[in-house]
Amino acid sequence: QVQLVESGGGFVQAGDSLRLSCAASGGTFSNYGVGWFRQRPGKEREFVAAVTWNLGTHYAYADSVKGRFTISRDSAKVTVYLQMNSLKPEDTAVYYCALRQGVVITRRSYDYDYWGQGTQVTVSS
Secondary structure, eight states: OOEEEEEOOEEEETTOOEEEEEEEESSOOSSEEEEEEEEOTTSOOEEEEEEEESSSEEEEEOTTTTTTEEEEEETTTTEEEEEEOSOOGGGOEEEEEEEEESSSOOOOGGGOOEEOOOEEEEEEO
C-alpha cells in the first residue's frame, strides 16, 4: 500500500527558508506524479506545486509561489522536496503531498490518489 510521509515543517520568520520532504513507499513510482497542496487557516486546500516524471520531467507552480518555491525529486530515495524561500506570513498552512498515477500534470486535488498526513508551516512576521 502506498504511503506518503511529509517532514520538514516548522516555525520560521518571514524571509526564511524551509525544505519540505515527501517520502513515498509501497509502490514502484515509475509512472507517477506528486503534488504539494496547502490548507491555510479558514481556507480550502489549494495547489502549490507539482511534478511528473515520465517522458521527461514536468513542473507546475501556483502563481503565489512561483519564483520562491521549487519542487524537485530524488528518484533514488523516492522522495519529493519542496524548497520554500522568501517565506511570507501568508504561506502559513498545513502542507500536504499527494501522489497520482499518470503522466499528465494536474493542479486538481481530486486527481490525486494518495495523501500524506500534512506538516505545519508557520511563518511569523
